[in-house]
Amino acid sequence: MKNLVMSVLLLLPLAVPAQAVEEPSWSDLSASIFDERTLFDGSDIIAIDSPYRTDNDSRTLIAAQIEAPSGRMLGKVTLVLDENPMPVSAVFSFDEPMPRFFFQATMRINGPTPLHVVAETTDGQLFVAESFVKTSGQGACAAPPGTDPKEALASLGNMTIGIDALPGNGTSLDLLGGSALRDKQVDVDISHPSHSGMQMDQISLLFLPMRYVENVDIDLDGAGYVDMTGSISLSENPRVSLSVPARTQTVDVTMTDTDGTVSKAQKSLAGY
Secondary structure (H helix, E strand, C coil): CCCCCCCCCCCCCCCCCHHHCCCCCHHHHHHHHCCCCCEEECCCCEEEECCCECCCCCCEEEEEEEECCCCCCEEEEEEEECCCCCCEEEEEEEEEEECEEEEEEEECCCCCEEEEEEEEECCCCEEEEEEEEECCCCCHHHCCCCCCHHHHHHHCCCEEEEEEECCCCCCCCCCCCHHHCCEEEEEEEECCCCECCCCECCCCCCECCCECEEEEEEEECCEEEEEEECCCCECCCCEEEEEEECCCCEEEEEEEECCCCEEEEEEECCCC
16 A cells, blocks of 8 residues: 555545535445445444544544454455545555454544445455544644644654553444454554645745655564555544554554655564
8 A cells, every 4th residue: 555646535626615515425435436336334344433523623533343244354444534625534454364453543524524434355345334423613624733833843753652452342342242352452653743735834824735644554573464544634643553463572663654754663562
């Protein structure tokens, strides 16, 4: 997924008044993103955790737990925030087929929107589940940055890696019966302003150039695991969390942004 040109991101013209834009339906949007392939109901294999109404449009936690259908394996998972300027908000591509996968990320929610999580199996089948998030109307993708842009550049690319327990034990994300999920949760905190191209510098009143986290490549124990393709939907200083096998000893993360900046971090999980 490195250096992926996401031509289907459908970046909406900013000069058109919102009320004049007819928002695409999910059927139209999904046809554009997935080339009119059939999407099967995935509500029994995909559990989404999203707030009914976010209390912070600029930093909303969206999570999903996916279990591959019987006899199949996962190859890719896509998060779509339908009404965001870049609907295709995060794509997780697996280096090896996966029986199950959990992700959580801090996202910008530009306005009230349906959201969809689409799981693609290695035999090419697509499964989809849906949720909906209401917002406070802040217009998060155009909201001013939370930090001074020059200060943000000084720490851009710094990353920390943490370890946590996966959610489960009766929560809405627990597809596999709690203790059956013997995976760990790795949290990757990325220092990055994630400029959307729609934000205005509060001093110069000029628009800040678009610059966001384009790729997050995660290797486990020296081998490829998952590549995440990002978008302007990622929050400022995003946190991306995902499941890793319990036996994992080391995690290596490489972040690349749209300006070509590359940074790396490593974490030993021994003892957890």
